[in-house]
Amino acid sequence: MTRSPSSAPRPRQGIGQDQFLTILSREEALVRFQAALFPRPVPGEERVLADALGLALAEDVTAPIDVPPFDRSNVDGFAVRSADIVSASEAGSVRLRLNGETIHCGTAPTEAVAAGTATTIATGGPMPRGADAVVMVEHTQPAGDDAIEIRRGASPGQFVSYAGSDIARSEMLLRAGTVIGSREIGMLAACGVASVKVACRPRVAVLSTGDELVQPGYPLPPAAVYDTNGAIVCAAIEENGGEAVFYGAIADDEAKLEAAMREALAASDMLILSGGTSKGAGDVSHRIIARLGKPGIIAHGVALKPGKPLCLAVCDGKPVVILPGFPTSAMFTFHDMIVPVLRRMAGLPPRAETHVATKVPLRVASELGRAEFVMVSLVEGAEGLIAYPTGKGSGAITSFAQADGFLRIDALADHLPAGTEAEVTLFTPHLRVPDLVIIGSHCTGLDLVLEPLARAGLSARSLAVGSLGGLSAARRGECDLAPIHLLDEKTQVYNGPFLTDGLELVPGWRRMQGIVYRPGDKRFEGRSVEDAIAAALADPSCLMVNRNQGAGTRILIDRLLGKARPDGYWNQPRSHNAVAAAVKQNRADWGVTIAPVAQAAGLGFIALAEEHYDFALVSARKDRLAVQAFLEALHSAECRDVLEKAGFRPA
Amino acid sequence: MTRSPSSAPRPRQGIGQDQFLTILSREEALVRFQAALFPRPVPGEERVLADALGLALAEDVTAPIDVPPFDRSNVDGFAVRSADIVSASEAGSVRLRLNGETIHCGTAPTEAVAAGTATTIATGGPMPRGADAVVMVEHTQPAGDDAIEIRRGASPGQFVSYAGSDIARSEMLLRAGTVIGSREIGMLAACGVASVKVACRPRVAVLSTGDELVQPGYPLPPAAVYDTNGAIVCAAIEENGGEAVFYGAIADDEAKLEAAMREALAASDMLILSGGTSKGAGDVSHRIIARLGKPGIIAHGVALKPGKPLCLAVCDGKPVVILPGFPTSAMFTFHDMIVPVLRRMAGLPPRAETHVATKVPLRVASELGRAEFVMVSLVEGAEGLIAYPTGKGSGAITSFAQADGFLRIDALADHLPAGTEAEVTLFTPHLRVPDLVIIGSHCTGLDLVLEPLARAGLSARSLAVGSLGGLSAARRGECDLAPIHLLDEKTQVYNGPFLTDGLELVPGWRRMQGIVYRPGDKRFEGRSVEDAIAAALADPSCLMVNRNQGAGTRILIDRLLGKARPDGYWNQPRSHNAVAAAVKQNRADWGVTIAPVAQAAGLGFIALAEEHYDFALVSARKDRLAVQAFLEALHSAECRDVLEKAGFRPA
Incomplete structure (x- = not known):
C-alpha cells in the first residue's frame, strides 16, 4: 500500500479543516487583496497609433491643435463675402469677378477676397482672407472666363467649417484609462498625434500543477486528463489586458514546483497557479507561497461557490493566486476576483457589466452560508428571458463555457424556488438570442x-x-x-x-x-x-x-x-x-x-x-x-x- | 490664373452631374456588391490554440474524446459500492476494508472494489472497477490502518462525474464561424485539441489620396490637414477581422496613383481608398478602377447620408472601395456597407447589433429622397434615454468618434420633429450611461x-x-x-x-x-x-x-x-x-x-x-x-x- 503523505486524502479525526480556518467573505477577500496591491503606478510605454489598438491610455491626451486647423470649405464652389450677394435672386443675379488663384485642398490662399470678387475653392480648401461664406458650384453660372453669376444669397458661414469646430486646441481629447479603438485612433490622428503613452500589459505567468495533466495535442494515457485551465486562463488574461506566459504543467514535487514558481514570479508581474484539485496538492503550493515574499497569503478559502478553495496572496508586491482546480470554479473565480485586479494593473477601467431580468424555471438548490453563483443559459420564453442553470457542476468546463451569464443566490438562502425572477449578469455585453x-x-x-x-x-x-x-x-x-x-x-x-x-x-x-x-x-x-x-x-x-x-x-x-x-x-x-x-x-x-x-x-x-x-x-x-x-x-x-x-x- | 482641369471645380452649364447618374439605394448597392463577391471560399490556416484567440473557426469541430474521459471522483474520499452502505446510519456504522492502492489524479486503478471494500481516491481520480459512488473523507472515521467506518449511506453515482458528462465524444463542439475566445479555447483544450483551422484574415490595403494630407507626427504646413481616415480605416479593419496594410497617402497624380493602386491590390484581398474629398480627385480614382479589372464599378453614388459619394467596385474578384473623404461619412459607410463584406470574407458571422429606444429632444432636419443616418450621443433623461444628434456634420471626426450610435430618418421624411421616439443602433454592444x-x-x-x-x-x-x-x-x-x-x-x-x-x-x-x-x-x-x-x-x-x-x-x-x-x-x-x-x-x-x-x-x-x-x-x-x-x-x-x-x- 503506497500512500503519499502530501497528496492523498486521509480520514480525519475531527471535522476541523485547518486550511479553511481563515475563510473570508467574497467581499472581504477582494478588499484585503486590493488593499495589499494598490495604489501602485501603472507603467507606460510610448507606442505608435497602429500598435496601440486595444491598449489603455496611460495618461490624459489634450488636443495639440484645432481641428480643422483653419476655416474650411465643405463644398466645391466659390469663397465669397456674403454681404456682396445679399441682393442676389432669381430675378437679379450678382456678378463676381474671379480672383486669379484656385484653392485646392492643401493650397494656402495668397489673395484676399475683396468686395465684388470670389475665389474658386475645392472641398477641404482653406478659406481665404476676406471671404465669409462659400457658394456651391451648382448654384453659379460662368460669366466669361473670369467671372461668375450668382442668383441666391448666402448666410455668413455658409458651407464653412470653422477652425477648432471639430476639436478645439487644449480640450481634453481622451482620458487615461481609455481603451484605444478605431474611434480613438481617429481623434488622435486628426490632431496629428502619432504615438501615445499606453499602459504596459502586465506580464502574468501561468503554471498548471498536477501529475495527471497532459497538454493538448499529446496522447492521453489512462487516468490522465488534458490541461484545460492552463489554456483558458492564458486566453482570459489576454482578453483582460494582460500578457500571458504559460510555464506548462509542473508535477506535484515540492522542490520542482518551488523552483518553477520562483522563476515564473521573478520574470512576471503576477503568478497564477491552476490545477491542484486535490487538497494535498494545494497544501504544497501554500507552503511555497509562504516562502516567496511578504505579506504572503491574504485569503485562503473564500465563502464563494463555485470557488471556495481560491487562494489569494501578495508576495513582495506581486499578486500570486491559486485558482481552484475545477474548470468552472477556476474561470468563475478568475473573472470575479482576479480580473478586477488584473484590469487595474493594466490601467483599464472596471469591466462593464450587463444585467438582464430573467425567470428561473426550475428549483435550484443552494448551500447555506456562502454566496452561490449559478451559471445559466438564456432562452427567450413567451414572457421574457428564461435562465436555465447549466447544471453540469463546477467540474465541467461546459458549465462555464456554454453559459451566457450567472445569477447569485444569497448566502442566507438554501434554494431558489421554481419561477423566481432573477437578475443575470452576462459574461459578454451582448446577448444573442438564438433563432x-x-x-x-x-x-x-x-x-x-x-x-x-x-x-x-x-x-x-x-x-x-x-x-x-x-x-x-x-x-x-x-x-x-x-x-x-x-x-x-x-x-x-x-x-x-x-x-x-x-x-x-x-x-x-x-x-x-x-x-x-x-x-x-x-x-x-x-x-x-x-x-x-x-x-x-x-x-x-x-x-x-x-x-x-x-x-x-x-x-x-x-x-x-x-x-x-x-x-x-x-x-x-x-x-x-x-x-x-x-x-x-x-x-x-x-x-x-x-x-x-x-x-x-x-x-x-x-x-x-x-x-x-x-x-x-x-x-x-x-x-x-x-x-x-x-x-x-x-x-x-x-x-x-x-x-x-x-x-x-x-x- | 492656374486651374487644374481634373481637381478644381468649375461652374456647370446645367444641373446634371454625370457621376451620380447611376445612383442606387443603399439596399440595392449592398445587394449588387455582395452578389459580385459571394459565394467564395474562405481560406483557412492551422493555428495552435494560443494563436487562434480572436479568430474565426474555418470548419466545424466535433469532440474527439469524452470529457471527462473516465468516471471521475469529485471529492477526496473513498470509492465504494453504494449497496454496501445502504444500512449505514448514525446508529449503526458500516466498516469497509481499504484496498491496497490509492487513486491519485493520474493514477489508473488496478484493483477492483469488491463487496465490503473501499479504495482511497483523490479529487479527479478515476473510479475503480466495481465502485459506483464516493464517500467524502469528512464523512468517515479511520478504523485502524486498513479500514474505515461510515455512518451515512450514499446514492449510486454520489460525487461521481461520468465519462462524457461534460462533453460527449462526437458531439458538435464548435461551429465554423465561431470566434475563438477564452471559453472556446477551454472547450478545445479539454478535448485535447491543440490546433484548429481558422479563417485567414483578409489582407486589406488602405491608400489615402490627396495632396493636402500629412501623416500624424509630421509638422502641419499651412492649408494641410492630418490624414485621419488612413489611421481610422486601418484600425476599423483590424477590429472587424481584417489585416490592414497602410500604403500611405498618394498625391493627386493619375500615373502615380494607378501604380500605387495596382501594387496594393496585387498584394491584397481588398483595396480601400480614402480621402479625395474633392470631386476632381474622385474622378481620377474612378478612371483607374475602370482599368483594374472586371466587372469594375458596381455603384458610384449611394442614396445615403452621410456617404453619398461612396464608390463600390469589384476588380477580378477583389472588392475595391472609395470611401467618402469626410471622416464621419467615411466611417459610417465603412461600418454600414463595407464591414458586412469584410466580415463575410473573414469567415465571421454578421456583426451583432444592439438597439435601444430613445427620445430625440430637438427637431432634426433631413434631406428628402435618401435615407439619412444621424449620429447621436445618449444621456439618461428622467423618462428614459435621450438621443442628442452630435451635430457637427460629416466633416467632423468627432461626429462619429464621440457618438454612441445612430438613428435613421426615412428617405420620405424631411425632418424629425422634436420629441420623436426613435430606435438607436449602438456602435458598441455595450451602453455605458455616464455618471x-x-x-x-x-x-x-x-x-x-x-x-x-x-x-x-x-x-x-x-x-x-x-x-x-x-x-x-x-x-x-x-x-x-x-x-x-x-x-x-x-x-x-x-x-x-x-x-x-x-x-x-x-x-x-x-x-x-x-x-x-x-x-x-x-x-x-x-x-x-x-x-x-x-x-x-x-x-x-x-x-x-x-x-x-x-x-x-x-x-x-x-x-x-x-x-x-x-x-x-x-x-x-x-x-x-x-x-x-x-x-x-x-x-x-x-x-x-x-x-x-x-x-x-x-x-x-x-x-x-x-x-x-x-x-x-x-x-x-x-x-x-x-x-x-x-x-x-x-x-x-x-x-x-x-x-x-x-x-x-x-x-
Whole structure:
C-alpha cells in the first residue's frame, strides 16, 4: 500500500479543516487583496497609433491643435463675402469677378477676397482672407472666363467649417484609462498625434500543477486528463489586458514546483497557479507561497461557490493566486476576483457589466452560508428571458463555457424556488438570442440536422436536460422543439402518449440499442441476446454498467435482467457515452448503449431494439422561420443520407 | 490664373452631374456588391490554440474524446459500492476494508472494489472497477490502518462525474464561424485539441489620396490637414477581422496613383481608398478602377447620408472601395456597407447589433429622397434615454468618434420633429450611461474640474450645445449641470436672470475676454482698448473676425463697434478658438476671444471684460453621487489653483 503523505486524502479525526480556518467573505477577500496591491503606478510605454489598438491610455491626451486647423470649405464652389450677394435672386443675379488663384485642398490662399470678387475653392480648401461664406458650384453660372453669376444669397458661414469646430486646441481629447479603438485612433490622428503613452500589459505567468495533466495535442494515457485551465486562463488574461506566459504543467514535487514558481514570479508581474484539485496538492503550493515574499497569503478559502478553495496572496508586491482546480470554479473565480485586479494593473477601467431580468424555471438548490453563483443559459420564453442553470457542476468546463451569464443566490438562502425572477449578469455585453431553441434529450444526430441551419446563418441552442425536462419546457413554451425518447410501458409506444395539448409529434429517427462488450469477450461475442445475458449472469466476476432511472434504455435493461441484480447494477451513469467508456476502460464488462456510440468506441454490439428519437414541437411556434428551416432540413434527402451514414435510421 | 482641369471645380452649364447618374439605394448597392463577391471560399490556416484567440473557426469541430474521459471522483474520499452502505446510519456504522492502492489524479486503478471494500481516491481520480459512488473523507472515521467506518449511506453515482458528462465524444463542439475566445479555447483544450483551422484574415490595403494630407507626427504646413481616415480605416479593419496594410497617402497624380493602386491590390484581398474629398480627385480614382479589372464599378453614388459619394467596385474578384473623404461619412459607410463584406470574407458571422429606444429632444432636419443616418450621443433623461444628434456634420471626426450610435430618418421624411421616439443602433454592444451629464457651453476649464472625477472612476459626458441649448436640456431634466455664460442686457448681470424653477446657480469661474492680434501689429500693440479700436476702424485694410449671434462675446463686440461695420464683420465663427485661428493665420487682423485661448495661440491680448462661466444645476439631481463629487472638486483648493494657472479666475 503506497500512500503519499502530501497528496492523498486521509480520514480525519475531527471535522476541523485547518486550511479553511481563515475563510473570508467574497467581499472581504477582494478588499484585503486590493488593499495589499494598490495604489501602485501603472507603467507606460510610448507606442505608435497602429500598435496601440486595444491598449489603455496611460495618461490624459489634450488636443495639440484645432481641428480643422483653419476655416474650411465643405463644398466645391466659390469663397465669397456674403454681404456682396445679399441682393442676389432669381430675378437679379450678382456678378463676381474671379480672383486669379484656385484653392485646392492643401493650397494656402495668397489673395484676399475683396468686395465684388470670389475665389474658386475645392472641398477641404482653406478659406481665404476676406471671404465669409462659400457658394456651391451648382448654384453659379460662368460669366466669361473670369467671372461668375450668382442668383441666391448666402448666410455668413455658409458651407464653412470653422477652425477648432471639430476639436478645439487644449480640450481634453481622451482620458487615461481609455481603451484605444478605431474611434480613438481617429481623434488622435486628426490632431496629428502619432504615438501615445499606453499602459504596459502586465506580464502574468501561468503554471498548471498536477501529475495527471497532459497538454493538448499529446496522447492521453489512462487516468490522465488534458490541461484545460492552463489554456483558458492564458486566453482570459489576454482578453483582460494582460500578457500571458504559460510555464506548462509542473508535477506535484515540492522542490520542482518551488523552483518553477520562483522563476515564473521573478520574470512576471503576477503568478497564477491552476490545477491542484486535490487538497494535498494545494497544501504544497501554500507552503511555497509562504516562502516567496511578504505579506504572503491574504485569503485562503473564500465563502464563494463555485470557488471556495481560491487562494489569494501578495508576495513582495506581486499578486500570486491559486485558482481552484475545477474548470468552472477556476474561470468563475478568475473573472470575479482576479480580473478586477488584473484590469487595474493594466490601467483599464472596471469591466462593464450587463444585467438582464430573467425567470428561473426550475428549483435550484443552494448551500447555506456562502454566496452561490449559478451559471445559466438564456432562452427567450413567451414572457421574457428564461435562465436555465447549466447544471453540469463546477467540474465541467461546459458549465462555464456554454453559459451566457450567472445569477447569485444569497448566502442566507438554501434554494431558489421554481419561477423566481432573477437578475443575470452576462459574461459578454451582448446577448444573442438564438433563432431556434431545442430543450430535451441530446443526440449527435441532432448536430447533423442542424448543420444546414448553421450554414444559413441560423443559430440554434440545444440544452440537454433529458426527455422529461424537455417536455416540461415545451409545455411552458420555453423552446421550439423538445427531443424525446420515452417509452410508454402500458402501450409500448414511444413518445406519442406523452404529448399534451399544444404539442405535436415530429418523427425523428430510430437509434438501435444493444449490448456492448469489449471485442473478443467470449461471454458475448457471437451470441444471441438471451445467450449473452445468461453467460453474463452465470459469471460472478462479470460486471455490468446500468443506466439511470427514467432513461428509456433503463427500462430495456430491467426487462433483460428480470429479477437479477448482478454486480454493477448500481453503477448508473446518465448517458450512452458513459456506458461505452465504462466498458471500454474495463470498469464494466457489458452495458446497453446505442449503435453509433458503440461504433465510435470500437466495442462489440448485440442489437436489441430500436429507440424512437422524436420531437415534441410547440404548435404555437411552428410558423417561425427557424422552425420551418429545421423541419425542411429534417425531411431533406441529404439529411436522411447523413443520418443513415452515422448509424441512425430516419423515421 | 492656374486651374487644374481634373481637381478644381468649375461652374456647370446645367444641373446634371454625370457621376451620380447611376445612383442606387443603399439596399440595392449592398445587394449588387455582395452578389459580385459571394459565394467564395474562405481560406483557412492551422493555428495552435494560443494563436487562434480572436479568430474565426474555418470548419466545424466535433469532440474527439469524452470529457471527462473516465468516471471521475469529485471529492477526496473513498470509492465504494453504494449497496454496501445502504444500512449505514448514525446508529449503526458500516466498516469497509481499504484496498491496497490509492487513486491519485493520474493514477489508473488496478484493483477492483469488491463487496465490503473501499479504495482511497483523490479529487479527479478515476473510479475503480466495481465502485459506483464516493464517500467524502469528512464523512468517515479511520478504523485502524486498513479500514474505515461510515455512518451515512450514499446514492449510486454520489460525487461521481461520468465519462462524457461534460462533453460527449462526437458531439458538435464548435461551429465554423465561431470566434475563438477564452471559453472556446477551454472547450478545445479539454478535448485535447491543440490546433484548429481558422479563417485567414483578409489582407486589406488602405491608400489615402490627396495632396493636402500629412501623416500624424509630421509638422502641419499651412492649408494641410492630418490624414485621419488612413489611421481610422486601418484600425476599423483590424477590429472587424481584417489585416490592414497602410500604403500611405498618394498625391493627386493619375500615373502615380494607378501604380500605387495596382501594387496594393496585387498584394491584397481588398483595396480601400480614402480621402479625395474633392470631386476632381474622385474622378481620377474612378478612371483607374475602370482599368483594374472586371466587372469594375458596381455603384458610384449611394442614396445615403452621410456617404453619398461612396464608390463600390469589384476588380477580378477583389472588392475595391472609395470611401467618402469626410471622416464621419467615411466611417459610417465603412461600418454600414463595407464591414458586412469584410466580415463575410473573414469567415465571421454578421456583426451583432444592439438597439435601444430613445427620445430625440430637438427637431432634426433631413434631406428628402435618401435615407439619412444621424449620429447621436445618449444621456439618461428622467423618462428614459435621450438621443442628442452630435451635430457637427460629416466633416467632423468627432461626429462619429464621440457618438454612441445612430438613428435613421426615412428617405420620405424631411425632418424629425422634436420629441420623436426613435430606435438607436449602438456602435458598441455595450451602453455605458455616464455618471455625470453636462450639457451646455464647453470650456477647457471644465476638463480641469472633471479631472479628479475621472481619477475616481466617475465618467462624465459633456455635450457642447451652447448656453441656451444647455438651459433647455436642464429644464427638461436631461442633464445634471448646464454650463452657461449669458449676459442679461437689461440688468447687465450674468447667468442668474436666466434661471427658472428647478434650477440653481453654481458659480464657476471668470474668463477674461479681450482683443487678440498678431504680436508686433502696431495698430494694437501697447494701445488701450479705445485706441486700438479707433486704429482698426481707421485702416480700411484692417480685417476683423466677429462671433455668432447669441454668443456673449458678440454682445461685447457690438458694444465696442457701435454703428461701425468694418470688413470681416460677417465672418462669424462659433468659438473662441476659431477667432484665434483666424487672426493667427492672417485671415483676420483682430477679434475678441478669451485669455487662455489667446495665450495658447501666442497672440497679443488687450483685456476687455470678464465673462462669467457658471453652472445651472438641476436641483432634483443635486444629491447624486457624481454631482456631489463635481461640486466638491469645483470648490477644492487644488482645483482653484489649477484653474488659475490655466488663466481662469474661480468665482
